Amino acid sequence: xxxxxxxxxxxxxxxxxxxxxxxxxxxxxxxxxxxxxxxxxxxxxxxxxxxxxxxxxxxxxxxxxxxxxxxxxxxxxxxxxxxxxxxxxxxxxxxxxxxxxxxxxxxxxxxxxxxxxxxxxxxxxxxxxxxxxxxxxxxxxxxxxxxxxxxxxxxxxxxxxxxxxxxxxxxxxxxxxxxxxxxxxxxxxxxxxxxxxxxxxxxxxxxxxxxxxxxxxxxxxxxxxxxxxxxxxxxxxxxxxxxxxxxxxxxxxxxxxxxxxxxxxxxxxxxxx
Amino acid sequence: xxxxxxxxxxxxxxxxxxxxxxxxxxxxxxxxxxxxxxxxxxxxxxxxxxxxxxxxxxxxxxxxxxxxxxxxxxxxxxxxxxxxxxxxxxxxxxxxxxxxxxxxxxxxxxxxxxxxxxxxxxxxxxxxxxxxxxxxxxxxxxxxxxxxxxxxxxxxxxxxxxxxxxxxxxxxxxxxxxxxxxxxxxxxxxxxxxxxxxxxxxxxxxxxxxxxxxxxxxxxxxxxxxxxxxxxxxxxxxxxxxxxxxxxxxxxxxxxxxxxxxxxxxxxxxxxxxxxxxxxxxxxxxxxxxxxxxxxxxxxxxxxxxxxxxxxxxxxxxxxxxxxxxxxxxxxxxxxxxxxxxxxxxxxxxxxxxxxxxxxxxxxxxxxxxxxxxxxxxxxxxxxxxxxxxxxxxxxxxxxxxxxxxxxxxxxxxxxxxxx
Numbered sequence: 001x002x003x004x005x006x007x008x009x010x011x012x013x014x015x016x017x018x019x020x021x022x023x024x025x026x027x028x029x030x031x032x033x034x035x036x037x038x039x040x041x042x043x044x045x046x047x048x049x050x051x052x053x054x055x056x057x058x059x060x061x062x063x064x065x066x067x068x069x070x071x072x073x074x075x076x077x078x079x080x081x082x083x084x085x086x087x088x089x090x091x092x093x094x095x096x097x098x099x100x101x102x103x104x105x106x107x108x109x110x111x112x113x114x115x116x117x118x119x120x121x122x123x124x125x126x127x128x129x130x131x132x133x134x135x136x137x138x139x140x141x142x143x144x145x146x147x148x149x150x151x152x153x154x155x156x157x158x159x160x161x162x163x164x165x166x167x168x169x170x171x172x173x174x175x176x177x178x179x180x181x182x183x184x185x186x187x188x189x190x191x192x193x194x195x196x197x198x199x200x201x202x203x204x205x206x207x208x209x210x211x212x213x214x215x216x217x218x219x220x221x222x223x224x225x226x227x228x229x230x231x232x233x234x235x236x237x238x239x240x241x242x243x244x245x246x247x248x249x250x251x252x253x254x255x256x257x258x259x260x261x262x263x264x265x266x267x268x269x270x271x272x273x
Numbered sequence: 274x275x276x277x278x279x280x281x282x283x284x285x286x287x288x289x290x291x292x293x294x295x296x297x298x299x300x301x302x303x304x305x306x307x308x309x310x311x312x313x314x315x316x317x318x319x320x321x322x323x324x325x326x327x328x329x330x331x332x333x334x335x336x337x338x339x340x341x342x343x344x345x346x347x348x349x350x351x352x353x354x355x356x357x358x359x360x361x362x363x364x365x366x367x368x369x370x371x372x373x374x375x376x377x378x379x380x381x382x383x384x385x386x387x388x389x390x391x392x393x394x395x396x397x398x399x400x401x402x403x404x405x406x407x408x409x410x411x412x413x414x415x416x417x418x419x420x421x422x423x424x425x426x427x428x429x430x431x432x433x434x435x436x437x438x439x440x441x442x443x444x445x446x447x448x449x450x451x452x453x454x455x456x457x458x459x460x461x462x463x464x465x466x467x468x469x470x471x472x473x474x475x476x477x478x479x480x481x482x483x484x485x486x487x488x489x490x491x492x493x494x495x496x497x498x499x500x501x502x503x504x505x506x507x508x509x510x511x512x513x514x515x516x517x518x519x520x521x522x523x524x525x526x527x528x529x530x531x532x533x534x535x536x537x538x539x540x541x542x543x544x545x546x547x548x549x550x551x552x553x554x555x556x557x558x559x560x561x562x563x564x565x566x567x568x569x570x571x572x573x574x575x576x577x578x579x580x581x582x583x584x585x586x587x588x589x590x591x592x593x594x595x596x597x598x599x600x601x602x603x604x605x606x607x608x609x610x611x612x613x614x615x616x617x618x619x620x621x622x623x624x625x626x627x628x629x630x631x632x633x634x635x636x637x638x639x640x641x642x643x644x645x646x647x648x649x650x651x652x653x654x655x656x657x658x659x660x661x662x663x664x665x666x667x668x669x670x671x672x673x674x675x676x677x678x679x680x681x682x683x684x685x686x687x688x689x690x691x692x693x
Contacts, residue, residue: 042536070357074357140548144547147539147544148545148547148548149544150543150544155628161540162537164532167536167537167540169536169538169539169540171544172544196557236547238357239356239357239363243363243364243367243535244535244536246364246535247531247534247535247536248535250531250535251528251531251532251535254527254528255528257524258521258524258525258527261517261520261521261524262521264517264521265517265518265520265521268513269514269517269518272311272509272514
């Protein structure tokens with residue numbers, strides 16, 4: 001056993017040495033800091049008011065360039081923003097969407113949206129090519145954005161990230177929050193502290209006071225960043241709360257089952273000598 | 274090594290059926306009466322865990338295939354549809370993606386256990402080779418499964434791996450075009466990968482049946498590596514002893530599996546696979562899934578593409594020759610002090626290569642990977658053959674029963690065994 005431990009220790013030390021050697025290479029680009037979120041941890045759930053504020057930020061700011069390929073009806077999710085059916089109907093109707101099929105005369109036409117429709121792409125950029133032509137690079141679809149952004153945590157942190165009570169699954173939210181707060185060089189709207197190489201195609205999208213919250217939350221960049229990061233996390237993973245709720249039951253069931261099996265096994269084997 | 278109590282049907286219907294198809298007798302002799310060495314530790318429950326995982330992957334996979342669309346334009350959206358709109362689709366998909374990782378975790382423990390306790394040695398060479406074939410099929414299945422969501426990393430991974438075939442002289446490019454069904458990875462590639470991803474698991478089932486058959490002919494190895502001499506003293510019946518122990522092992526493994534599925538479901542998924550595939554945009558840092566990383570590191574450590582591909586293939590194929598590469602007559606690492614040191618160094622090489630495979634390439638990583646790759650091959654082709662010739666092994670227990678008794682009642686074991 002001692003030899004075993006020594007070997008593992010040697011392996012760990014070696015790996016730690018390698019990490020130090022690699023870490024120096026990208027020292028000048030800080031990693032996003034870990035924020036505290038209502039949806040982190042074993043019992044995490046989304047904060048409905050925060051998601052509604054985040055949606056407001058998306059609608060008033062982000063949606064000018066970014067599409068969000070989820071249906072309007074998703075906003076009714078009781079574990080998510082939890083808007084009422086009527087609110088969603090009214091919201092959908094305020095958008096003009098292109099009908100899938102042509103009309104009787106063979107013309108493609110636009111009509112008011114229904115809850116079953118996806119959010120239409122931004123008016124100025126009907127497709128990625130149009131956006132890339134105007135902006136240099138097509139803004140990514142926000143439906144999967146929070147899932148699609150992670151960053152290297154390095155050894156040994158990536159091991160701790162998997163362990164109970166410290167599990168770290170909110171990298172996407174932290175990344176979005178960091179990027180929105182990373183425009184720290186005044187006079188250069190495309191310099192971002194957290195973006196690889198510090199050159200980001202998206203000029204600073206939002207500043208203090210850009211959106212007026214109706215619930216009294218201070219209209220500060222920090223709040224916008226936090227709220228929209230939470231909203232986008234929900235957009236990319238609307239089943240998170242249900243997953244954690246079922247997970248708790250499954251864990252309790254399995255632990256009880258394993259305990260019972262352990263004692264049964266002991267009992268069965270105790271007959272041997 | 275057939276179990277002592279044979280199957281006797283209790284009912285008239287049972288007797289009628291058994292005389293026409295003796296399947297109940299087969300099940301009884303394989304999973305009830307089958308004698309199991311009594312000194313097995315919990316590492317021997319991984320066979321049951323792997324059988325469970327194979328079943329879980331097939332069941333979840335069949336359900337996913339009901340909702341998935343194998344088309345370059347629709348695949349990504351269909352996976353999103355599964356995650357968002359299909360009832361419990363998120364659960365089925367997380368069970369399947371994390372299930373693949375759990376399957377590999379279990380198979381690696383199973384393989385390292387086999388190496389540590391010399392389970393590939395006579396009379397279990399065919400059993401071991403069948404295991405290596407299962408492992409190869411698993412890697413092929415997992416690789417093609419990873420391509421199916423048609424994310425950015427799926428596409429990059431498919432391109433990198435299939436491009437390895439172009440390293441073959443003369444016919445390489447032709448082979449690659451044939452695999453792709455075109456001049457690059459595209460819709461035909463995705464379609465055939467889906468078809469094969471559905472087929473291969475059933476081939477795995479077939480080889481698993483052979484694997485279990487071979488196991489029941491040779492009998493299980495055990496931590497002391499001495500063969501069963503006296504069924505009465507050295508073994509216990511599979512049911513209830515091994516059955517209940519396996520069930521307990523599976524339940525513990527399920528806790529780990531459930532932890533991944535419900536609390537850290539995307540921990541092992543690459544973020545780039547949440548971006549739809551785009552042939553014009555390649556991820557900055559292409560990495561395969563964790564279970565293939567050691568081989569990826571070996572491939573990258575070698576500057577020449579053809580030599581790299583040969584080394585990659587050799588790293589896997591050599592495993593099939595372990596029964597002959599290892600010259601030691603003693604099976605268990607428990608009685609081989611020098612082998613033990615090299616075994617753990619081999620484990621360190623594998624884990625180290627895995628870590629390096631996940632890192633971006635630099636001169637430092639390449640050199641460390643080369644050293645570890647030499648360690649990997651050195652263990653297989655130098656350490657194992659040489660150790661068997663020069664190593665001074667510890668004395669083996671006279672029988673499994675003696676080994677068990679020595680552990681529980683040291684005084685009794687010192688006395689000569691009454692009967693053999």
